[in-house]
Amino acid sequence: MNRTAVIFSPRYCEHNPGRNHPESAKRFTAIMNELKKDTLSQNRDWRFVEPTKASVEDVKLVHDTEYIKHVRSVCRSGGGLLDLEDTVVSPKSFEVALYAVGGTLKAVDLVMERKFQNAFALVRPPGHHANRFEACGFCIFNNISIPAECLLRKHRLKRIAILDIDAHHGNGTQETFYGTNKVLYVSLHEDPRGFPGTGFVDELGEGEGLGYNVNVPLPFRTGDQVYLRAMKEIAEPILRQYKPQFMLVSAGFDGHYADPVGSLSLSALCYREVCERIMKLASETCEGKLVAVLEGGYSLKFVGRLVAAAILEMSGSRYAVSDSIPKPKKSVRIQGEKIIEEVKKAQRTFWKI
Numbered sequence: 001m002n003r004t005a006v007i008f009s010p011r012y013c014e015h016n017p018g019r020n021h022p023e024s025a026k027r028f029t030a031i032m033n034e035l036k037k038d039t040l041s042q043n044r045d046w047r048f049v050e051p052t053k054a055s056v057e058d059v060k061l062v063h064d065t066e067y068i069k070h071v072r073s074v075c076r077s078g079g080g081l082l083d084l085e086d087t088v089v090s091p092k093s094f095e096v097a098l099y100a101v102g103g104t105l106k107a108v109d110l111v112m113e114r115k116f117q118n119a120f121a122l123v124r125p126p127g128h129h130a131n132r133f134e135a136c137g138f139c140i141f142n143n144i145s146i147p148a149e150c151l152l153r154k155h156r157l158k159r160i161a162i163l164d165i166d167a168h169h170g171n172g173t174q175e176t177f178y179g180t181n182k183v184l185y186v187s188l189h190e191d192p193r194g195f196p197g198t199g200f201v202d203e204l205g206e207g208e209g210l211g212y213n214v215n216v217p218l219p220f221r222t223g224d225q226v227y228l229r230a231m232k233e234i235a236e237p238i239l240r241q242y243k244p245q246f247m248l249v250s251a252g253f254d255g256h257y258a259d260p261v262g263s264l265s266l267s268a269l270c271y272r273e274v275c276e277r278i279m280k281l282a283s284e285t286c287e288g289k290l291v292a293v294l295e296g297g298y299s300l301k302f303v304g305r306l307v308a309a310a311i312l313e314m315s316g317s318r319y320a321v322s323d324s325i326p327k328p329k330k331s332v333r334i335q336g337e338k339i340i341e342e343v344k345k346a347q348r349t350f351w352k353i
């Protein structure tokens, strides 16, 4: 079996939210420049795979028909704002967004068919903020929720885990699966009081979904040490106990200290360790069936290296990463540790942590 599929198409660069928008095609130029370096392209344990285009029916697994029509019509009329803030579309964005969803669906199929051990869907626009009725935070369609629905319906799985490591809370994903125990949503993110306004400790799910929603809202400028502690003491034990049949990861890299959008202070070494731990977890719980989907990551200096390191880790090799490790303020560390304890207390009703 081939090791890692990297889903990518140059089409993803055709979505243009405008000059000076952080979610630009330049991100992909930076990632491709890194992946095309000799040392990386000679590693043939990963390979590029073209995405297919999702159908409107696929998108309807998560989104409302009227919303889908609205996106199409704004694009057809030349583009513009989809929300009240900063989610902008250009004439080709509807098409590109269908390819983003199609890319993640393809990734899941390749892994389910055992053609690849795992896959990284290198897609844009990102997805985890989009909900049933609305675009939000640069996201149009929810690229991670749609394959999760597909795994439940088409592949008849009963336990899917979504681990969200983007710096921001995946409000759209949480909302989609808030009432079900078939999808466990675990998110580590920065203080969500400003944006997106959800992602607090006491959002635990409802009905059958009660206990299947885990939020770890860390203080701004949290560093590697506290972040890794949240992974080890909260995310990992809960995911192990849930025993997912498939793991999806909302892979955002905007928690890096140099990121112009996110407000955490993580180093590249932290990301690589997180990736290593996720790989271990997937191999222990679901025979390594893992699909990572790109979300944020806006530092043009670092995003290429961060993504490359993740892809190499997934394909079983190591990327030589060097980076400085920011030392957060003591007050930030203490506040972070306090939140970890609060999350544990809230989740102990449901999990042994």
Ligand SMILES: [Zn+2]
Pocket (backbone or CB within 6 Å): 166, 167, 168, 252, 254, 262, 295, 296, 297
């Ligand atoms: Zn983000």
